[in-house]
Amino acid sequence: MELRESLQLSLRAIREHGLRSALTVVGITIGIAAVIVFVTLGASLQTAVIGEVSGDAPPEMQVTVGPEGQQGPPGTSTVPAFTERDVDEIESLQDVDRVVPQGTVQTSTLQHEGRSIAWESATATSPAFFEDNEFASGGPFEQGATEVVINSEAASLFDPELEVGDTLGLRVGQNTTREATVVGIVESTGSSPFGDISIPQVYVPTDPFYGTTAESPATGENQRVYPSLTVVAEDYEAVPSVQSAVETYLEDESDARTLKPTEYEFSVQTNEELVDQIREVISTFTGFVAGIAVISLIVGAVGIANIMLVSVTERTREIGIMKAVGARRRDVLQLFLVEAVALGIAGAVLGTLVGLAGGYAATSYLDLPLTFAPEWFAAAVLVGVGVGVVAGLYPAWNAARVDPIEALRRE
Structure with a gap:
């Protein structure tokens, strides 16, 4: 079976179960949008902080004394x-x-x-x-x-x-x-x-x-x-x-x-080192928050797996007819995988658009310079497609293993 034919059959199945498919796409959309919004906020906050700290700063360094391993901006030393x-x-x-x-x-x-x-x-x-x-x-x-x-x-x-x-x-x-x-x-x-x-x-x-x-x-x-x-x-x-x-x-x-106390040490911190420290803290925080948002993607993956399993059950007779007229296991596997990937791509595209809009609205509200992280957008699309593939593999494999004789007996 050609890929074009698989795509046509998959789109027809998605349209026939429009509400169920839409809810599945919404799950992926929310997950990807949440990741993009939080990452955009993190990148924008980082740009604002670094711009303020290093913008017109003189060639200076802060000298403090504190517990071993402690570094920070002026005012952190109390001794x-x-x-x-x-x-x-x-x-x-x-x-x-x-x-x-x-x-x-x-x-x-x-x-x-x-x-x-x-x-x-x-x-x-x-x-x-x-x-x-x-x-x-x-x-x-x-x-x-x-x-x-x-x-x-x-x-x-x-x-x-x-x-x-x-x-x-x-x-x-x-x-x-x-x-x-x-x-x-x-x-x-x-x-x-x-x-x-x-x-x-x-x-x-x-x-x-x-x-x-x-x-x-x-x-x-x-x-x-x-x-x-x-x-x-x-x-x-x-x-x-x-x-x-x-x-x-x-x-x-x-x-x-x-x-100074014996256990204390000196810190001579330049503006550049302070900027690097701030960048590291914000990046860690952004990654943590984005990781929480990824949970939404897992929920979306479960949704795709669920709809594909239900689809295999509902279309058992159709699968039997396809195999009776010559369809191979590979063709059936391809059909259901294409359907799962199509749902993932739809969620990724919509999630990216919603994430961009949400990032713009959030940075405008917080009065931060809008800064995007394009690598995360690419990752979001890949994750959307990957979620579709992973979530659709088991249902597609089940569909490919259906016995045509048993399938044709079903009403």
């Missing part, structure tokens, strides 16, 4: 270990443009014109922190001054909004409130993995706000110690050599090697 001597020594290394220390000042509230807002902490840093930020108004604070810089989101917490020149009170103890002058409002406080989402931030100079100190093992002096440093290289080409030099200094000469 103050880097002294002012370490800051100066790292800044003197070749090809280092600047070193920006960062610490945390614990607060309970922010106060302005009689209104108080609960506030957990402010970031203590140096004026160099703002060299890569744009100010909506004002500018960076000065070390030694009782001044504060906030971002636009923090300014909008008060009504009316805070402006440059306003006085902001920071409650840093049970009975201590530090009055500081707002000298700058920044438009952006750094890259955010979620695009438009920006967290209100308050920045203060380390002098006079940051009070965490320790004795420097090298000098014996009492110095401020910080949980993290941002090291900025002079250009992108110098990042690898600067990273290596910083790691060598930390392990061989730094105060931090003595001040």
